[in-house]
Amino acid sequence: MASFTESPSGIGNDYGLHLSVSPDGLSWMPLNQNNPIMTPAAGARGLRDPFILRKQDGTFEIIATDQRGQVFSDRSQYVHVWDSPDLRTFTYRHLKLHEFATHTWAPEAFWDSSRRQYAIMYSANVNGRDAFYVNYTTDFVNVSAPQLFFDPGFNVLDGTMHLGKDMNYLYYKSFADGRLYGARSATLEPGSFDRGTYTSGLIQGGAIEAPIVNKADNSSTWYLWGDSFVPVNGEFYVWRSNDIGGDNWTPLSKKDYNQPLNSKHSSIASITATEMTQLINRWGTPAWNRIKSYNLPDSYIRHANHVGRIDPYPFDPYPDSQWRLVPGLADPNAVSFQSVNFPNQYLRSRGGPVVLAVDDNSAAFKADATFARVPGLADSGWTSFRSIVDPARYLRHVNNILRVDPIGGGVTERQDATFSIVY
Known part of the structure; x- marks a missing residue:
């Protein structure tokens, strides 16, 4: 193209x-x-x-x-x-x-x-x-x-x-x-x-x-x-x-x-x-990805005012939606979301909304910012991101805000926790 x-x-x-x-x-x-x-x-x-x-x-x-x-x-x-x-x-x-x-x-x-x-x-x-x-x-x-x-x-x-x-x-x-x-x-x-x-x-x-x-x-x-x-x-x-x-x-x-x-x-x-x-x-291939929502597929994970959320494409600043999926800070077999436009900051959760924060090099931060990449809960061809701190919790969106919540068998919550890794 x-x-x-x-x-x-x-x-x-x-x-x-x-x-x-x-x-x-x-x-x-x-x-x-x-x-x-x-x-x-x-x-x-x-x-x-x-x-x-x-x-x-x-x-x-x-x-x-x-x-x-x-x-x-x-x-x-x-x-x-x-x-x-x-x-x-x-x-x-x-x-x-x-x-x-x-x-x-x-x-x-x-x-x-x-x-x-x-x-x-x-x-x-x-x-x-x-x-x-x-x-x-x-x-x-x-x-x-x-x-x-x-x-x-x-x-x-x-x-x-x-x-x-x-x-x-x-x-x-x-x-x-x-x-x-x-x-x-x-x-x-x-x-x-x-x-x-x-x-x-x-x-x-x-x-x-x-x-x-x-x-x-x-x-x-x-x-x-x-x-x-x-x-x-x-x-x-x-x-x-x-x-x-x-x-x-x-x-x-x-x-x-x-x-x-x-x-x-x-x-x-x-x-x-x-x-x-x-x-x-x-x-060459991009050194970054964008992450698309499953049930709101015109929307992508981004940060705004240091809060993780999803918003419909297109928007500016568009680099807010670009992420480097790097080896997990707490587990190299997992992933962490490193911001492209704030490269010293990562998505993390300590309860409540997911935030974009500076890595303070603590074990707690590294764990909060690390997710296991697993088959999508709503579609196995997509991807879900499971917290390594609490394996019952997954990255999801609620009212456009990113959270890390326990996911049961409900259709909506499983869709909220399913994403596609694209460009």
């Missing part, structure tokens, strides 16, 4: 190229500690909306909007382009696509076999309405003149394409109602999708954008991702379907997926297991 990052107060904003990997396309691990691996060297010296294309020769092309921050009045006629054989080394250029006095937003690319060329598709407002334009190229260096590609008669943004054997699918955001729609065409000719919309429109929250369509590598399952911006900016939603040609997308629970921290307007490309290993070896 390629992304840029933003957080609610802006402390997580970064307009470089961020990469994450996933074995299943649902649970994502940021590379390079969630820092950018590349930052554009020209134009606005920042990007939005990065897109990864696997080219016909097996190498990669990355293209992105030439924009830094949220200044949507920018009118760059360029996009950022990187050639890469392996997503580990890159060659950069600044590529001009048109002479219009308008933006060049959310560029994507696909192979048009009938033309034996790549199509670069993007959003532009040329005649008072946002529509999709296209330039054709063989090398992402020299491009054709722009052509109008998709204009259904109302403002659209964020087009993404899936090419099928007999049918092609274009998903987009409608400005009219803030929903995601799909259009289809048997050809890739400009204008052929204009009357091809076949879905009834998908939305979660108040408005959504930036669709991504990807297929599971080992099944017939399709996933459609969308990036919410009303009421919460930067929250991903996912739908599932067994038929991309139908209108039967079902929302996934947030138990089933997790987005990279602070990620915005992403794209997804399939890679091999070997390539994933090579990327991890090159860019």
Whole structure:
């Protein structure tokens, strides 16, 4: 997955190229500690909306909007382009696509076999309405003149394409109602999708954008991702379907997926297991985790005012939710929760709420801050954390506050004490 990052107060904003990997396309691990691996060297010296294309020769092309921050009045006629054989080394250029006095937003690319060329598709407002334009190229260096590609008669943004054997699918955001729609065409000719919309429109929250369509590598399952911006900016939603040609997308629970921290307007490309290993070896794995609640799966363990709690993502300061699960202070076979932004402090409990406190090097502190990691009490595929001081007590949340309490057979308390270790 390629992304840029933003957080609610802006402390997580970064307009470089961020990469994450996933074995299943649902649970994502940021590379390079969630820092950018590349930052554009020209134009606005920042990007939005990065897109990864696997080219016909097996190498990669990355293209992105030439924009830094949220200044949507920018009118760059360029996009950022990187050639890469392996997503580990890159060659950069600044590529001009048109002479219009308008933006060049959310560029994507696909192979048009009938033309034996790549199509670069993007959003532009040329005649008072946002529509999709296209330039054709063989090398992402020299491009054709722009052509109008998709204009259904109302403002659209964020087009993404899936090419099928007999049918092609274009998903987009409608400005009219803030929903995601799909259009289809048997050809890739400009204008052929204009009357091809076949879905009834998908939305979660108040408005959504930036669709991504990807297929599971080992099944017939399709996933459609969308990036919410009303009421919460930067929250991903996912739908599932067994038929991309139908209108039967079902929302996934947030138990089933997790987005990279602070990620915005992403794209997804399939890679091999070997390539994933090579990327991890090159860019490294995070030195921290986030801990997701089982029964409130939009919420993560954090500290606030030195009290442990869970809160819905996204929030700032986002480092409050980053933890190093280190060998237990009192038992190296167990774990302790070391704060990333206060590295001399750990979660501990002495009855009542769990607090974030400085390690005073006492045996009592070390015991209070140490938990055995065991199969989840509500789901054995998740995790529960048992106190080593009192093995009948587990870390749980009550009214969003973390506690260490005895857990009986009640469904709610077992769910309160079940978590997932993610990024």
